[in-house]
Amino acid sequence: MEKGYIHLKTKNTSYVLKVNDYGHLENLYYGALLSDKEDFSVLENKQQNMLGTSTIYSGEPDDKYSLDFVNLEIATIGKGDYRKPSLLLEHDLGFVSDFIVIEHGYGKIDDLAKNSLPIPQNFDHYYYVLLEDKISKTIIKLDYLLFASANVIARRVVVIKSTAKLLKVASFNLDMVNNHYDVYYTFGAWANEIRPVRTKINPGIFEISTLAGPSSNRHNPFFLLLGKETGLDFGKAYGFNLIYSGPFKATIERNAYNNLRINHGINDETFSKVLKEDEVFITPFAILTFSEMGENGVSHNFHHFIKHHIVRKEYATKARPILLNNWEATYFDFNEQKIKALINKASTLGIELFVLDDGWFKNRNNDYTGLGNYEIDNKKLPHGLKGLSNYARKKGMKFGLWFEPEMVSKDSEIFKNHPEWVIQIPGVTPSTGRFQYALNLALKEVQDFIIQNVTETLKSADISYVKWDYNRNLSDFYTLNNAFSTFFYDYTVGLYNILNALMSAFPALLWEGCASGGNRFDLGILSFFDQIWVSDCSDAYERIRMHSVLAKAYPLSVMSGHVSAIPNHQMLRHIPLQTRFHNAFMSGGFGYELDVTRLTPKESKEIKEYNAIVKLFQNVVINGQYYELHSGSQKDKKAYGVISEELDTALILISNGIYQTLPEINKLPALPLNDEYIYNVTALSQATDIKTFGSLLNMVLPKFIKHDGAIINYLNKRKSAEELVKMPVLETFKVSGKALKGGALTLYPEWSATGVSETTRMSQDFTSILYFITKSD
């Protein structure tokens, strides 16, 4: 067995391991790229000699090697390492393990370690390390996949042979010196997903974990470590995520020696596993990335990785059809006539796909009943799905459909005829979520049933898009064959089995994932679904925050955002149509979710113009490089942008949030464009509602008009304030790439309590501006 250093490299990062004199696999360094010529001995751990209560590994009187001071790739208990283990086994001789490297090298990832857990595609190199536990004789393999351009290392553990009971198998363990790091992570709940926290790592154990069933809206499985000084564009930043859609646990432990131990993987609570003969246990892959370019640096790595190595190639770079979803337009209350009216109107607005959401199958007039059987409700839709999809085709549109295949209602045949398929404990009344029950995807029969059920419907009409929903957390965990201790893992692998089968049968379909919004927004599900409905909160102000926080780890191309009605159904907030458009447009799955038959003439006109813009610029949203940007001093302002690969087009969205009237010199946030190019910068003319001005109108009108009366209401539906007074605020500039990079361009002033002119941006609460930056010929 070869001792010495292992240098795993990506374009800009190095990960240096060493098989040390004791046979342990040490991590000497993870960070910016080092040269192969580097004398790696300088990286060696020299702090191994603390005596006192330290445990000396070898037990030799003249030895000082103590595992508590070693940065380990596999962390176990019982030989002097008193931090949290990444691998815990219970075997004939107890709980103590001691893994020694027996082989390592580059090679080919083997088929032995294959189930439906997604493996990121097109890696540049594969490295493996085989280790044996001297005590239990368990053999494990660490798989490392290197993604050079993405600067990502993916790692997992495969337990190849063991008679022990596996109690914890994290996908990776990383020990490193704590250089004043903060942890950046997210928390949330239904309709309030993805709230960010950045906090100092204090001594003790920090954990984000879930046991909800899906990866969940409680915490997204990604987190970052940021140096104290690290900002958007500078400073050290580490990023971590897991390619898995089930319950996970990530721990960061800071000990008294200022060392960090980070591990991430399937949640070990409720987990244990005894391998059968010839069985292996495979953890999901976790990913690690590093950048010296701050938060945007790690985001770029993550985004590149997801676009090139996670999502299906069918839609990775492709613009998506503009859609209309009927959920917030009708909820369950529709019939064929209503749907046709929506399709009709949509087809005149430049909308390209109609999505029939929940409520199209029998007994589905509310969320108490109907799930589990996709027999069409002929009362609502006498000509069936085929009739509707043909109608959409005739109108030049595609047709998409909503499903919730993992769930059944109590009135379903499945619930009655196959109680053993439903997740419930014999003799215990099962708890419900949204009045429904979950099927046990761990069972092969259930997987086959779902595949068949969905396949039949997909073949029954001309369907080109699927929204796959999942609207409850799991409870009453129980499964046949006593496999309780791997329930979540088996469920998740079962889900992937189903999705593998359906993706191979219907590769051309556009698949959207949804779990009451973002209750399953992770890299596992993104290995199958092309985009995800971010949240059941469609309010643009909330969404701008959610999208920009998600964008720390996921590209805009995988997020879905819709323009919905005002007042918004979740927040009762009134947000201008332009802001609603801006927000939804800056996400890959762009569309509308409101009753388009009730639009005012002004709204219809605006929407048509917006859709034309989408066709011109969506490519940049999907394929561009994302940047979160700095924007002025107002604390609720947010800005982010995308730049095309050729640096010839860019978009910048500035959202005001809760506006403050501060007459501040506004600069266009700096974006790294091409120094040699000249760019046209322009924003859409604003479309302020006349009613916004309320009683102020009477200050300028020659005759008194009731500011909420019939005349104003009539005008308001037809014209914007700017059109009415023929004062369209049209910002257009010609600027060099250098000036844009330097953040030199001064924008028009914003409304600050008094005075309007044709250079005043009518900024108010929840307005936003979208700048289009195109290379000038």
Ligand code: GLA
């Ligand atoms: C969930 C989804 C919504 C909608 C409804 C339908 O809440 O997140 O978008 O599809 O289900 O019941």
